[in-house]
Amino acid sequence: MGFKKASAPLVGVDISSTAVKLLQLSRSGGGYRVEHYAVEPLPANAVIEKNIADVDAVGAAIRRAADRAGVRSKGAAAAVPGASVISKVIPMAAGLSEDDMEAQVELEAGNYIPYPIEEVNYDFSVLGPMPNAADTLQVLLVASRSENVEARQAALEIGGLDAKVMDVEAFAIESAFALIAPQLTVPKDGLVALVDVGATTTTLNVLRNGRGQYLREQMFGGRQLTEEIMRRYGLSYEEAGRAKRLGGLPEQYEVEVLEPFKDSLAQQVGRLLQFYYASSEYNRVDQVVLAGGCASIPGIAQVIEENLGVPTIVANPLAQMTLDRRVQAQALALDAPALMIACGLALRSFD
Secondary structure (H helix, E strand, O other): OOOOOOOOOOEEEEEOOOEEEEEEEEEEOOEEEEEEEEEEEOOOOOEEOOEEOOHHHHHHHHHHHHHHHOOOOOEEEEEEOHHHEEEEEEEEEOOOOHHHHHHHHHHHHHHHOOOOHHHEEEEEEEEEEEOOEEEEEEEEEEEEEHHHHHHHHHHHHHOOOEEEEEEEHHHHHHHHHHHHHHHOOOOOOOEEEEEEEOOOEEEEEEEEOOEEEEEEEEEOOHHHHHHHHHHHHOOOHHHHHHHHHHOOOOOOHHHHHHHHHHHHHHHHHHHHHHHHHHHOOOOOOOEEEEEOHHHHOOOHHHHHHHHHOOOEEEOOOOOOOEEOOOOOHHHHHHHHHHHHHHHHHHHHHHO
8 A cells, every 4th residue: 555655756646536636746945845736637437436437548637647747757646535445443562573563464454354365455554552551552554455556556557657655545635734734723633624525525534633533425526516507507517617617607607506506515514524523522623624626616615614603714735835937826726725635645755
């Protein structure tokens, strides 16, 4: 999978349901610099519910994105979606050598993974000592069916890149979360609901002190808005998507279509939070952070804040970064909320 350290600059490649998002960073003083970036649309149904259905189409999109961004590096980091991952924290004796721990994890893995071990890719990371048991470590075991990993690896190869790291989307978001921490208005130990609204899936990731506490996905996203534009104005899917991004829709679009979608999105976020409250000792979150393509809809943060009564901001993990002269600042600013996963993957260069 992908906890191992990278040894060279990596291109972060986020493969979503509607687009390939590519980002490469470098160190710049005490921060980071955006060297290369591109967002390349995918053909309809190339990725279905985050599963790659057409490897060749995804690979071709990766190649177009890499060419347009001017990427020279070949090493890449990609991620499998949370729904494709099994993760368990298992206890293990402290003091084991790395080889002994690896052997022990291999023995233990069969108890936690409901597939033949030869059909999965798995990795592990030591989280630290078990509370009140210094002689026992907490070890995070993460596994995914090999077909999920291999489809992404094959798409990267078609795109001219070499998969060096295969991460998990939720972990990539955690990595990028550190970059938006200065934008928060709550204490460091506050409960932050990071809501990533993609084309087909909305993901809630509740974090405290930068570590994930709760994860849940729900089928809802920007495709509903695109499909309503198609139905209402008689456009093709591609035309509706273009009009949604670039404008040119009738004057009544905001009242007839956009405002109801914003209200629906606020309701979906509220529903996800209710699931969290029902399974948690906390009956609150202190702040909502919106990410994903829908986070760029003007006024969406205000609608959610008014509906939920929780301070809400739009994520921008690139806000403090400098840009290479070839990177278009205006386009990057519009895409920034949708680049959380790509940013977290690109940060794997600096592990």
